[in-house]
Every structure is written in C-alpha cells, then in structure tokens.
Amino acid sequence: MKDRNILSRLMTLKGGFVDILLIAIALSLSVGIFGAVSIELFDLATPSVLIISLTSILLLVMFVAYRILNGLERTIRYEGSLVFKKTDKGLMPVEVPEYKISEKVSEYLISAFSENPALKKIWDENPIECRPLKKGKSTLDSNSLILQTIEYTILEQLSMHIQAYFAKNEIDQSILKEYTREDLPDFLFKNKIFELFTKPMNERAPFMGHGGGDESLGKVVWASGEGGAIFNHFELTLPKDSSLERTANGAIKISTKVFELNINPRFEGFGSVWPRKFEQLYLGLDRFDEDHTYQFNLDIEIKFNQLSLLMGNGWEYYGWIDSLLDKLEEYNDDEKFIENIGWKTVYTSHLISANQPILPNKSSKKDVQK
Numbered sequence: 001m002k003d004r005n006i007l008s009r010l011m012t013l014k015g016g017f018v019d020i021l022l023i024a025i026a027l028s029l030s031v032g033i034f035g036a037v038s039i040e041l042f043d044l045a046t047p048s049v050l051i052i053s054l055t056s057i058l059l060l061v062m063f064v065a066y067r068i069l070n071g072l073e074r075t076i077r078y079e080g081s082l083v084f085k086k087t088d089k090g091l092m093p094v095e096v097p098e099y100k101i102s103e104k105v106s107e108y109l110i111s112a113f114s115e116n117p118a119l120k121k122i123w124d125e126n127p128i129e130c131r132p133l134k135k136g137k138s139t140l141d142s143n144s145l146i147l148q149t150i151e152y153t154i155l156e157q158l159s160m161h162i163q164a165y166f167a168k169n170e171i172d173q174s175i176l177k178e179y180t181r182e183d184l185p186d187f188l189f190k191n192k193i194f195e196l197f198t199k200p201m202n203e204r205a206p207f208m209g210h211g212g213g214d215e216s217l218g219k220v221v222w223a224s225g226e227g228g229a230i231f232n233h234f235e236l237t238l239p240k241d242s243s244l245e246r247t248a249n250g251a252i253k254i255s256t257k258v259f260e261l262n263i264n265p266r267f268e269g270f271g272s273v274w275p276r277k278f279e280q281l282y283l284g285l286d287r288f289d290e291d292h293t294y295q296f297n298l299d300i301e302i303k304f305n306q307l308s309l310l311m312g313n314g315w316e317y318y319g320w321i322d323s324l325l326d327k328l329e330e331y332n333d334d335e336k337f338i339e340n341i342g343w344k345t346v347y348t349s350h351l352i353s354a355n356q357p358i359l360p361n362k363s364s365k366k367d368v369q370k
Helices: 006-042 048-072 100-115 117-125 142-168 186-190 192-198 278-283 306-310 320-332 334-340 343-355 362-369
Strands: 074-087 090-094 176-179 222-224 230-232 236-239 243-246 252-255 259-271 291-304
Touching: 074 100, 074 320, 074 334, 090 100, 090 117, 100 117, 100 142, 100 192, 100 230, 100 320, 117 142, 142 192, 142 236, 142 259, 142 291, 142 320, 186 192, 186 243, 192 230, 278 291, 278 343, 291 320, 320 334, 334 343
Parallel strands: none
Antiparallel strands: 074 090, 074 291, 176 236, 222 230, 243 252, 252 259, 259 291
C-alpha cells in the first residue's frame, strides 16, 4: 500500500486542528481583554498591541492548517502494461487473465471494432506510435483509442465503486446527486468508447429487437448484443454540489466540498517489460516478434479544501476515496498483479522443475542390475 488512508488521517488530524483553533479563540479573547485594559490604563491612541496579537494568532492557525493539508496531498502513479499481438486481422489486444485492466481493454476494443468498423479502420491505418501526448490533439489514432478505452474502464470502476460504497453503508440518498448520461458534461462524449457503450440500446443496431427501449421491462444496467456489442447504463453518484470537468492537461477533475480528485490516464506508446518468461509461460506467446507490450500510467492527484478541517459531520459521503485508491491499484498496477498471482513462486517452481535431473525409477534400476 502507498499510504492510502488519507481521509482517515485527515479526520484524525482535524481533531487536533480543532483543539488548536479553540485554544486560539481563547487566546484571542484573552488578548482582547488585555488589549482593552492596556488601552484604558496607558491611554494608547491606537490598539496596536491588540492588532498585532490577533494577527499573530490568525497566522499561526493558517500555518497549522496549511501544514496539515499539505501533508495530506497525494500524487499517486500506477504503472500498467497492455499486450498486443499480430494476427491476420492486424494488431489486436491480448487478454492477460486475472489482470483486470487488460481483460477490460481487450474486451472493449474488440467489441468497439465489431460494432463500429470505422474505429477498426482508424486502428489499422494509424498504428501505435511512441510519442508524448499532445495537448488539444483531436485526431483519432490507435494511441488515442487505447487511451480512451483506459479512461472509460477507470470511469466504470469509479462509478461501480462509489455506488457499492453508498449501498453498503446505507447512506441517505437525499444528499447525493446521480449523474446519468443526460446529466454528464459534454467532454465525456468526446471519448468514442464512452459515447458508444453508453448510447441508448434503441439507438444501436446490435440491440434492435431485444426490448432495449421498452421501459416496462425495467432499467437495463448492462447488456451484451449481437457481435459482442456492449451496453452500459452509466451512472456516477456523488455528494451534492460536486462537479466534473476536464483540466488543461487532460485529467478528469471531480470537485467536492472536502477534496479535489484528478484522474489522469496516459498512454504514449512506450514499451514495457514483463518478468522473465512471463509471456511464454503465462500467456502462451512464444515468438517475441509477434507480441508487443506497452506501458500506460494512471496518475491520481488529491487535494483537500481548507474548509474541510472545520466540517463537523457528513464525512460518510466522502469515505469512498480511501478504498478507491486500493481498488485502482489492484485494477491497474502490473507489479501488484504480478504479486497477486504469486509469479515469483511460480517461476521459481518452473526453474526447479526445468533443472531437476531425470532420475531412473526403482524398477528400471533393478532391470539394469539383472
């Protein structure tokens, strides 16, 4: 873990800050009384002592608040890997079993290509390149399709995680806002994968005749259609007064009363390396000239608002942030995945087995002696 429980730490430190604030208020009252007496006794023209004292106390409180919040700011980077293989259909994603981001990216790209041949044409004609992200770049190519697929999977995980948190803790829904497709900001629909998978079923050919537009059947949350097409009724539940926006560096920013959360996936076409013999033993890929592994990053930045130190209740609406960081590590980080499948133990066993000499059994030894 990478020091994840930041909201829990904030609540602990908040208690100390409130104590300091109460002491500061008591000091200010004492200074006020002392200043008033001093002005009366010494016939001061201006209450300079009082002003200086109150200013010093205010600066002390602001400094303590800054140190607490600055110490809780986090920028976390998860590093992951995606595998692609040359096939008769071109370069296609390879699913790495039990590695969730790889499983989803592979599933979603293949589904998108099946339903929308234009995206497959873009993929084939604009291969993956090793290049930094270009701000404001709008042209679709393989790099941007992979990035948009990663972003979609992260948003999907964020949505499911927050909904599960609120349901598990039986939190009052009246203080929450549910963002559906109609409520979401326009910038999300520039993501072609997001736009495709969340589009209503009755507007998509693979779901025609499946009752997708019949509201009497109830709300369809997820469905699979002809050719592997995917429908996802996307919802994002957040505390009221929260907002979503796209930052200048391409991140998705979620702003709440307590914190700002920046989610910034990056794919720049740089190569990545799995542990020795991982591709052969785990994925069954024997020829290195046919498979390609690329790195992606997911940067998470969290900043707390100063007024959060004074908030008395309502913390249960923001508690999902701590468990979300653990979830994103399990979902994206390739080192965490390698650790979870016990690769070191597996590879050690493979080496021992490969180097173990073949010994004759007892029956063959007796036959030789005869």
